[in-house]
Amino acid sequence: MTNEKWKIAFYGEEDFAERMKGSVTPWLYQNVVSGTTLSLDGARLQYYYALNPERGKTITFVHGFCEFYGKYHEMMHLFYQAGYSVFFVELRGHGLSKRLVSDPDLVHVNSFNEYLDDLFAFQYQIVQPLTRGDVHILFGHSMGGCISTLFLERYPKFFDKAILSSPMLELDFRTSDWKLQALAMVSTAPNLNSRPSPGFRPFNPKPDFEHSSAASEPRYMYQFNQRLASEKYHMSGSSFGWTRAAYAAMQEAVDYAGDIRIPLLILQAESDHLVLPGGQQLVAERAKNAAIMKIPGSKHEIFNAQTEARELYWQVIFTFLETPVSALPDPE
Numbered sequence: 001m002t003n004e005k006w007k008i009a010f011y012g013e014e015d016f017a018e019r020m021k022g023s024v025t026p027w028l029y030q031n032v033v034s035g036t037t038l039s040l041d042g043a044r045l046q047y048y049y050a051l052n053p054e055r056g057k058t059i060t061f062v063h064g065f066c067e068f069y070g071k072y073h074e075m076m077h078l079f080y081q082a083g084y085s086v087f088f089v090e091l092r093g094h095g096l097s098k099r100l101v102s103d104p105d106l107v108h109v110n111s112f113n114e115y116l117d118d119l120f121a122f123q124y125q126i127v128q129p130l131t132r133g134d135v136h137i138l139f140g141h142s143m144g145g146c147i148s149t150l151f152l153e154r155y156p157k158f159f160d161k162a163i164l165s166s167p168m169l170e171l172d173f174r175t176s177d178w179k180l181q182a183l184a185m186v187s188t189a190p191n192l193n194s195r196p197s198p199g200f201r202p203f204n205p206k207p208d209f210e211h212s213s214a215a216s217e218p219r220y221m222y223q224f225n226q227r228l229a230s231e232k233y234h235m236s237g238s239s240f241g242w243t244r245a246a247y248a249a250m251q252e253a254v255d256y257a258g259d260i261r262i263p264l265l266i267l268q269a270e271s272d273h274l275v276l277p278g279g280q281q282l283v284a285e286r287a288k289n290a291a292i293m294k295i296p297g298s299k300h301e302i303f304n305a306q307t308e309a310r311e312l313y314w315q316v317i318f319t320f321l322e323t324p325v326s327a328l329p330d331p332e
Contacts, residue, residue: 011074012307016218024077031080037125039092040117046096047089047126050080058085058131060159062119062151064142065168066107066235068095070226074219075303082318085131089122091115091147096232101194101239104231105203108194108239112249115147116154123158137321138162142275142300145169146246149253149283152260161263163317166272166300169250169279183243193241200237203227213274214304215297254279257286264290265320267313269298291320 011019031050039045048069059079061072069088076086090097092114093107101108109115127136138159140148145167152162183198207224214220227233238246264287266280277294284292293316295302297309305313 013216013218016216017222020074020222024073027077027080028073032076035126037121039098039114039121041114043092043098043114043118045089045092045098045118045122047087047122048076049087049126049130050076050085051130052080052083052085054083055085055131056134057083057137058087058127058134059137059139060087060089060119060123060127062138062140062144062148063088063091063094064144065238066094067141067144068226068233068235070233071223073222078314084137085134087122087127089118089126091118094235103196104234105236106196106200106239107235107237108241109245110193110241111245112147112150116151119147119151120155128158135160139165140167141165141303143168143246146249146253149257149260150249152262152264153253153256156259156261159262161321162260162265163320164264164266164280164283165302166269166275167266167280167283168246168275169253169283170276171246171250172274172276183240188244193244194239197238197240197243203234203236213300215299215301215306215309216304219304250279254282254286257283258288260287260290262289263320265317266290266292267302267316268292268294269300269302270294270296271298272300274300 032048033050034046034048036044036046046069061076063072068090072088076088079086092098093100093109136159138148138152138161140146140162142165145164146169148162148164149167149169152159205228207221209217209220212220264284266284268277268280280292284290295305295309295313295316298305298313302313303310
């Protein structure tokens with residue numbers, strides 16, 4: 001289906017592979033620029049961008065836990081078609097960016113402040129100089145939603161609007177709060193901080209679509225095949241330090257949500273097995289200008305839902321970007 005208003009091609013399940021090969025892949029090679037920059041502490045960050053000739057609108061993507069650039073190929077192309085310049089940075093511990101541990105399967109940070117520094121450096125050094133005068137949109141998925149929330153609270157003038165997709169604001173640790181707090185305290189010990197947290201599993205080279213966060217199998221396989229092709233994309237679990245940092249970050253993001261002034265859209269997955277809705281609801285209630293909506297028929301990766309849910313998702317997003325928050329459609 002093609003929406004003439006936004007000039008967006010929505011790829012269905014049956015023609016996804018053909019459309020990616022015929023449209024998205026050539027665009028990636030012809031239009032996307034890649035490079036590296038340094039975070040505030042000198043960590044090397046890999047980034048990608050494509051400047052739209054129409055200019056005037058820019059969107060920055062903040063990816064989720066264990067994610068990488070290749071997972072956002074379709075989404076970046078979609079926004080580019082809609083007239084946006086698109087920017088993507090792989091945060092430390094992910095993709096081709098700086099690793100803090102030698103195990104390619106393990107993601108480790110000491111604090112989410114490190115992620116905030118990565119995003120600030122990318123915006124200040126790369127995005128802003130190339131897009132001065134543009135309307136700037138922030139898009140954060142899952143862990144990136146938590147990072148985006150914190151960023152909006154600390155740096156209120158970088159962005160004009162923000163979209164949080166299944167934001168990690170209350171993570172389902174499958175354990176009671178007191179056990180989680182005990183884990184966070186223990187993980188501050190130097191000999192445990194960068195070691196795998198309980199439940200860590202190395203990268204599995206066998207696909208497992210059924211238990212994944214995606215509902216679109218062609219999209220799941222497109223991304224999984226990239227993981228198979230490079231060890232750099234094998235991220236599969238967290239360290240004790242990351243777990244401790246995530247718990248602290250989610251608490252802070254929810255506590256200071258009242259500091260967010262710009263229009264904010266929070267999108268919830270109906271069947272989310274990774275994050276809980278409570279933190280998302282609190283942020284929506286406390287932020288000054290926020291809307292929250294649940295997308296029926298979706299799993300955690302709403303942008304990898306099947307056709308009907310995915311089209312509603314994009315309808316809501318582009319309606320939000322073009323109209324006041326109060327004008328969002330009701331899917332019910």
